[in-house]
Amino acid sequence: MFEGLGSRARLVAPVLLALLAACAPTPDPPSIPEPTSALRPAPDRGPVPADARIADYELEARLDAEAHRIEGSARLTWRNTTSRTVDSLPFHLYMNGFRAEDTAWMATSRGNHRRSAQSEEGAWGFIDVTAVRLEESAALRVAGGVEGPAVETVELVWSEDAEPSTMTVDLPRPVGPGESVTVQLDFTTQLPRVFARTGFFEDFHAAGQWYPKIGVLEEEAGWQAHAFSLFDEFYADFGNYRVMLDVPEDMIVGATGIRTVEEVSEGRKRLTYEAEMVHDFAWMADPDFVELLAEHNGVRIRQLIQPERVADGEIHLDTQIAALDIYESRYGPYPWSTITIVHPPAGAEGAGGMEYPTLFTTGDRAAIPGWLRASVFDERMSGVVVTIHEFGHQYFQGMLASREHLEPWLDEGINTTSNVLAATDVLGEDPWISRFLTQKLYLRDFLRSAIRGRATVEPIDRPARAFESVVGNYGSTIYSRTAAVMMTLRNLAGTEAYDRAFRVYCDTWRFRHPRGDDLEQTLVAELGDRINLAPAGGEAVELDVREYLEQALRTTRQVDFRVERITNRRRLGETGWRRGAGGKLEGGDPPADLETPARELADDGVDGVVVVHRAGAFEVPVEMRVEFADGGVERLIWDGRDRIEVFEWPGRRVERATLDPDHKLLLEWRRLDNTAVTASVYDEEGDGLSRPLGDLAEALSLALMGSFGP
Amino acid sequence: MTALRRVLRAPGLIVLVVAIQLVVALILGSGVRAAVGASLVPYSLATDGHLLGATFELFGDHPGLPVGFRQVAVGSSAIALVLWILLAAPVIHRLRSKTPAARLAALAFSQLPAIGVTTLWHLALRIVLLAALGLLTAPLLDHGAWGLLGVAATAVALAISTCALDLARCHVVLHGARGFHYSTALRAYREAVRRPAVLVPSMLLSFGQWTCVAGAVAVAMVMAGAGGTIWLVRGLAVLGVVLGLTRVAVAVEAGFDRTGRG
Ligand SMILES: [Zn+2]
Numbered sequence: 001m002f003e004g005l006g007s008r009a010r011l012v013a014p015v016l017l018a019l020l021a022a023c024a025p026t027p028d029p030p031s032i033p034e035p036t037s038a039l040r041p042a043p044d045r046g047p048v049p050a051d052a053r054i055a056d057y058e059l060e061a062r063l064d065a066e067a068h069r070i071e072g073s074a075r076l077t078w079r080n081t082t083s084r085t086v087d088s089l090p091f092h093l094y095m096n097g098f099r100a101e102d103t104a105w106m107a108t109s110r111g112n113h114r115r116s117a118q119s120e121e122g123a124w125g126f127i128d129v130t131a132v133r134l135e136e137s138a139a140l141r142v143a144g145g146v147e148g149p150a151v152e153t154v155e156l157v158w159s160e161d162a163e164p165s166t167m168t169v170d171l172p173r174p175v176g177p178g179e180s181v182t183v184q185l186d187f188t189t190q191l192p193r194v195f196a197r198t199g200f201f202e203d204f205h206a207a208g209q210w211y212p213k214i215g216v217l218e219e220e221a222g223w224q225a226h227a228f229s230l231f232d233e234f235y236a237d238f239g240n241y242r243v244m245l246d247v248p249e250d251m252i253v254g255a256t257g258i259r260t261v262e263e264v265s266e267g268r269k270r271l272t273y274e275a276e277m278v279h280d281f282a283w284m285a286d287p288d289f290v291e292l293l294a295e296h297n298g299v300r301i302r303q304l305i306q307p308e309r310v311a312d313g314e315i316h317l318d319t320q321i322a323a324l325d326i327y328e329s330r331y332g333p334y335p336w337s338t339i340t341i342v343h344p345p346a347g348a349e350g351a352g353g354m355e356y357p358t359l360f361t362t363g364d365r366a367a368i369p370g371w372l373r374a375s376v377f378d379e380r381m382s383g384v385v386v387t388i389h390e391f392g393h394q395y396f397q398g399m400l401a402s403r404e405h406l407e408p409w410l411d412e413g414i415n416t417t418s419n420v421l422a423a424t425d426v427l428g429e430d431p432w433i434s435r436f437l438t439q440k441l442y443l444r445d446f447l448r449s450a451i452r453g454r455a456t457v458e459p460i461d462r463p464a465r466a467f468e469s470v471v472g473n474y475g476s477t478i479y480s481r482t483a484a485v486m487m488t489l490r491n492l493a494g495t496e497a498y499d500r501a502f503r504v505y506c507d508t509w510r511f512r513h514p515r516g517d518d519l520e521q522t523l524v525a526e527l528g529d530r531i532n533l534a535p536a537g538g539e540a541v542e543l544d545v546r547e548y549l550e551q552a553l554r555t556t557r558q559v560d561f562r563v564e565r566i567t568n569r570r571r572l573g574e575t576g577w578r579r580g581a582g583g584k585l586e587g588g589d590p591p592a593d594l595e596t597p598a599r600e601l602a603d604d605g606v607d608g609v610v611v612v613h614r615a616g617a618f619e620v621p622v623e624m625r626v627e628f629a630d631g632g633v634e635r636l637i638w639d640g641r642d643r644i645e646v647f648e649w650p651g652r653r654v655e656r657a658t659l660d661p662d663h664k665l666l667l668e669w670r671r672l673d674n675t676a677v678t679a680s681v682y683d684e685e686g687d688g689l690s691r692p693l694g695d696l697a698e699a700l701s702l703a704l705m706g707s708f709g710p
Numbered sequence: 711m712t713a714l715r716r717v718l719r720a721p722g723l724i725v726l727v728v729a730i731q732l733v734v735a736l737i738l739g740s741g742v743r744a745a746v747g748a749s750l751v752p753y754s755l756a757t758d759g760h761l762l763g764a765t766f767e768l769f770g771d772h773p774g775l776p777v778g779f780r781q782v783a784v785g786s787s788a789i790a791l792v793l794w795i796l797l798a799a800p801v802i803h804r805l806r807s808k809t810p811a812a813r814l815a816a817l818a819f820s821q822l823p824a825i826g827v828t829t830l831w832h833l834a835l836r837i838v839l840l841a842a843l844g845l846l847t848a849p850l851l852d853h854g855a856w857g858l859l860g861v862a863a864t865a866v867a868l869a870i871s872t873c874a875l876d877l878a879r880c881h882v883v884l885h886g887a888r889g890f891h892y893s894t895a896l897r898a899y900r901e902a903v904r905r906p907a908v909l910v911p912s913m914l915l916s917f918g919q920w921t922c923v924a925g926a927v928a929v930a931m932v933m934a935g936a937g938g939t940i941w942l943v944r945g946l947a948v949l950g951v952v953l954g955l956t957r958v959a960v961a962v963e964a965g966f967d968r969t970g971r972g
Pocket of ligand 1: 389393412415
């Protein structure tokens with residue numbers, strides 16, 4: 001029987017698969033021409049300040065796809081827009097982070113990045129700069145009083161720094177304020193087998209951080225070019241790029257910006273790309289890519305996807321289109337004319353989930369069959385969340401180019417906040433992210449579960465390198481906790497006021513390098529120092545915005561409130577001895593109902609008492625909802641300053657008290673102690689969780705015994 | 711005599727099997743209920759549908775609770791496995807004919823080694839069958855609704871396998887087949903696929919039984935917290951037991967058809 005069934009099934013499966021392939025609709029790619037300008041037309045692209053253009057690159061790269069090696073040259077024109085004078089240029093040589101076991105990157109990562117790891121094949125990547133020349137511009141020569149031809153080059157002295165992910169080029173003469181300098185660099189880049197953003201896997205090549213990249217000259221702090229370590233991402237000035245790529249003819253290429261020239265000859269393909277006002281240039285090539293094109297509001301959306309995942313293209317596209325609309329309306333116009341979404345192949349997951357200007361890599365949607373999604377288990381996280389997140393970086397990194405290595409929260413954390421908002425915009429307030437039968441896990445539950453444990457042990461506002469990978473709290477602290485901080489502030493300050501304030505930040509810092517202070521000051525200025533959270537007419541309960549941000553970003557204080565006690569006690573009566581009109585003691589009757597338990601007294605014969613406890617050190621106002629036996633419901637706001645506060649309602653029996661009933665405090669991850677009921681209600685209702693969980697355990701037991709049973 | 715009549719004529723057997731299951735599940739479930747309750751007191755949840763979130767928070771605070779769930783699963787499976795090997799012989803005898811309880815108890819132990827070894831041989835064959843099927847149908851999982859075909863094929867294979875196990879046990883218990891030899895388990899597979907009159911009702915009863923047990927878990931999830939949920943769960947489990955016993959009775963009847971004796 002086994003043999004019979006086996007051989008038949010062996011025949012059936014390939015036939016089914018063949019049928020399937022025949023029935024699957026062949027995608028008919030719409031022909032959407034490459035835009036002619038890297039920026040959208042002026043009315044659509046929003047402000048693009050000309051003075052933000054500092055570093056222009058002309059790059060040439062020839063890919064040896066067998067050796068996974070790039071022979072390259074760069075021509076960089078850098079403008080000094082500060083009042084400083086510099087006599088050297090620092091360059092990032094990011095690829096050298098993968099050069100040896102003891103580089104800063106490898107030492108901090110130990111060869112692991114997210115869930116990918118270094119492998120023996122293609123273990124190392126490096127960038128070897130072989131020449132640096134200075135172009136003597138006519139202006140400089142005239143200033144120096146020297147005659148000669150219009151452009152000539154001078155060999156420069158350079159050296160890698162002790163940590164080889166940076167190098168310093170000495171200039172023969174200083175570059176002063178307002179001056180510019182043009183240097184040429186020749187280099188060879190060896191790609192590692194990809195496990196951390198950049199590299200190759202079989203024929204797939206992801207070229208990120210592949211060329212020498214100049215640091216950022218800051219007015220106060222001077223040159224900024226940090227050694228590349230595990231959590232450091234990238235910080236650079238804006239500029240225009242013109243890049244010529246020479247790749248094997250069969251390669252399908254995606255790159256930052258627009259393609260302006262394509263020539264094919266002798267088995268090679270030469271492509272020219274142009275990008276404007278970007279601070280990086282990345283390109284990816286794979287002969288297996290299938291191209292899916294679409295257009296939305298004049299932005300060309302190009303997906304490069306693996307053949308076996310083409311069916312996922314639609315959901316990523318829908319997500320991208322929704323995200324584009326949401327981000328434009330929330331954070332201002334998207335300035336560029338293209339978005340390229342690259343889906344790395346299986347085996348190259350290490351390249352997934354990375355942002356570059358106008359191009360990002362995404363992740364695959366979990367391979368859960370549709371029928372299973374429709375019935376037993378579904379989720380809304382895998383794949384599409386990566387697309388939203390990496391597109392979000394076009395704003396929070398791509399345009400608002402903060403110093404990610406120093407203030408990662410301002411990049412990853414603010415971007416994650418924007419992702420949460422995008423999810424609620426599309427899926428509604430309180431969206432679910434995974435569903436098992438009818439039980440759902442909601443985004444707010446997910447966020448709360450992400451910010452407990454190790455996420456609580458260090459403050460948010462710290463440089464990336466202050467986080468040790470072995471502690472395992474970088475992602476939860478920087479991404480999730482920052483999002484909870486911002487969403488909590490938004491809930492407290494009012495969503496409209498917060499969104500307006502945040503938009504001011506975005507408009508002010510487009511194509512700039514904002515700092516955390518800038519965001520905080522904008523929020524304080526726009527929301528006000530102090531926000532009164534009490535309802536009109538009530539006693540003021542203020543949220544001090546500055547203090548909130550200080551606690552949230554620079555301390556490890558946790559938001560945690562609990563209902564310490566809820567009870568009813570016999571109402572104060574008026575019996576006893578009292579002085580009468582003549583000064584004599586009168587009365588002396590015993591108190592009524594003194595020995596009757598409070599739960600048996602009339603509802604107006606008791607005083608309801610709720611004791612609330614600020615169990616966490618974080619001081620922030622909190623709302624409380626109180627339900628009474630008479631059917632009444634009251635809401636009040638407590639300033640959350642003292643550790644304990646006692647609330648009392650004379651002549652009313654309380655039944656239930658809930659702290660933060662509207663879930664405004666997303667930072668509060670311990671919520672099970674936020675609702676308490678009186679003993680009599682508890683006896684009636686139970687706790688709400690022991691019954692369903694006990695029932696489930698019993699059902700599980702019966703199911704397993706039944707399955708193994710007779 | 712139909713298989714169902716055989717089962718219904720043995721009410722004591724039904725009560726015994728049902729009682730064992732319900733009592734074991736009640737003890738294990740009550741443990742979880744009490745542990746969860748003790749972890750929460752005096753707080754009460756207004757989960758407004760956020761049961762999973764609250765559960766994860768509770769499990770995060772009390773890592774012993776998910777371990778408790780695992781113990782329920784492991785414990786129930788282990789109890790069931792031992793119990794049904796032990797009960798196989800008396801159940802089969804009782805379904806064949808009314809037998810004094812003392813004799814049934816003696817049979818449980820005297821035939822335990824043969825039944826145990828037959829079951830192990832059977833499980834080895836079942837694992838090979840399912841693994842081969844899994845390899846064949848795994849590619850279908852990536853092809854949308856075609857994946858259902860793989861699941862259906864697995865369910866059919868399991869049902870055939872269950873029928874074969876019933877037949878093998880009946881041969882050992884009733885007809886003196888060699889329980890220690892793998893051929894008894896193997897021949898039962900061959901017999902199952904060659905006798906559609908036995909296989910089809912057995913498979914349908916298996917599907918019904920599994921629907922009941924899966925339904926019990928689904929009901930506990932879908933109706934979580936609603937009053938009366940647990941009684942619906944128990945009801946489904948009882949129905950599953952009756953269907954399961956009837957399935958065994960189908961194999962007992964098959965022995966009559968073949969041997970012509972009782
Ligand atoms: Zn990110």
